[in-house]
Amino acid sequence: MSAATDMTNEESNLMGPVEMDLTCNVPPVTTSNQQTEVPGGAEQQTMRVYLRVRPFSKEERADNEDQDCVVIENSQTVTLNAPKGSATMKSSEKGIGMSLHKFSFSQIFGPEMTQSELFEHTVKSQMYDFLDGKNALIFSYGVTNAGKTYTIQGTPKDPGILPRVLDATFHYIGGHQYERMDLKPYLRNDAQYLDPDQVKQERSVKAAIFASVKEECDPLRASGGLESCSTSALSSSSLSYDQTMLASNPTEAGGSQFALWVAFFEIYNECVYDLLHPSLCSKSKKRAALRVCDDGAGNAYVKDLRWLNIQTLGEASKLLQFGNKNRSAAATKMNQSSSRSHSIFTMKLLKIDDSTVKRISEMKSSYIPFRESKLTKLFQAVFCGKGKASMIVNINQCASTYDETLHVMKFSAVAKQVVQVIPDKPVESLAPCMVGRDGKPLVRNGVIDSHALESYLSEEELLDEEDEADMSLLPQNELLNMIETLRAKLLAERRKNLVQEMEIRKEMGDAMLQQIMESEELRSRQMEELKESYQEKLENTFEMYKDAIKEHAYQSAMNNLEDDYVPLDEFIAEQEKVEVNKIHRTYFISKADDRCKWLYKEKCAIERMCEDKQQKVSDDFMKKSADLDTLQKKADDQKKSMDDILRQNIEKDREIASLKAELAKAELAKSSQKSPVQPKAKRGLLANIREAVTSPRKGTSGRTLRKTVRTAHH
């Protein structure tokens, strides 16, 4: 948990927004035994890391929390001694790790350090940069109850960094306030003009927020001689800081005017919430999360974040109060842990000047290995060297929270990585830097500073603590032996770790499987129960509907009863009519039924008859057809025999013709021998035949002849 201020600057033809973010609860970004000090001195560092150790409270002393766990060696070095009973001490007793750790910071502030001194030594120069048009980021980091809120916001009696920054800003602006409120920050680095309606809307939003804030004591206004909220700013005497740092004021700079716009938001579980949104105060409504977007030039900004123009410190105080209230309301509602919450108060100072056009050169962000977090995205520009960042690490000295405090102190590696990506620095300046006890780097421009190294190694406690320091004094063969021994030990350790890891994985796997099975069983049981209960409900509902329908029908009937009422005698007469009709109908129906049955029988008989007739006709046809075939065959045979007879006749005719010819020859020969003329009286067989042949029309003779011939032939 922590707090921060981010100040960025960009100028267009009319203005230059300067942004300062103040954030709480930033993820681990700090230094340990390797600090972020880089060659070139504090002025050129893009990130400085301070440590603030808060004093014990009375209660903590009474609870024996003071066990000399934190010892500030000098302004840049602190030693942490593990108390008895802490996890660190237990590990150390087992031979794992150390019970004593040393850390270096840009500067360390002890419990006696006042708020104003802290401001002087940490943020003052950044404040100057901010007013001079550069971006700045101030954030605090530490475990809960370490003093982050105290450092950033402070108390009514001891205002923290934020009220001081605001006071200094208003002091700087002085009478050069741009009051029209018609120029507003837009996206990440731009500003936009507002029309009169929009300005009116801005004013009413502001008024609504202020109206909801009670006039009560707050850090910005309550430091003794502070002026009331409605007046300009905190008096400089009440927040004593060195005014010489703000020498470059608008009067000297020319006729520029300034407008200060602020936003206050929170990042919780990677969700961004606007703390200046009034609906947050409502208990019933869910907080609406905002999106972090890219402005098209690689700059991240919170979309739809509410920016409000403030013109006095009192107004700033009210907004802070409003935002804090929102934050604590949301935290209570969600029972959220402050350790996962980061609140960011952002200021944008627009420098309105009709002649100057300035722009801070943009950086490409694509190669920057930032962790994908909303916070790092939003502060990316500063971490990349577009402005300076200060981190104040807050710790308490309590023995009971020693292990968490140690963890915070060790977390510097992340900050280191973040700072390492600044592109326009020489490579050496980006590498993790070893520093001596006095905070000076041991390596300068790639060359080991032998003097610094000697003084570093001469630290007795460091020699006791660091094996590497002892080893450097040993002869080479002993060192080689030692390396071999250590290698063997390392190998054995790794094997052991591997086996342990496998066992743990297996155990975890089994446990998870068991859990999954149990939950699966539970789920199916629940499903079954749910099904049953739904079934039951369904049935009940069905029954209910049935009853309701019955009831409805009954009611309808009852309602219509009056309209449908018929006197009894009419009803009886009507009923009798109905009865008679019924009897008639029954009679006719039975008659019609009998007729139908009879007709059906008739139909069946006719059908049967038709079938018989058809069968008979078919049989007759078959028989006749067979007879016809027989007759046809006979006719064919007779025709054949007739043909034979005809052929025989023709043969006979040929025979007769030849016989006739022979006969004629014979008669001719006879007549020529006996007498030349013979009388006709004596006619023989051959003469008759000849006559018959030459006179075929004489039927009787013909028949006789044929009979004669046949007989003769046979």
Ligand SMILES: Nc1ncnc2c1ncn2[C@@H]1O[C@H](COP(=O)(O)OP(=O)(O)OP(=O)(O)O)[C@@H](O)[C@H]1O
């Ligand atoms: N430098 C200091 N001098 C005196 N009192 C301090 C100092 N720092 C912190 N305190 C007191 O210690 C207590 C815890 O501080 P604070 O609330 O700022 O812690 P925190 O880190 O913001 O805690 P959380 O993360 O839980 O909100 C407060 O009562 C605060 O007033």
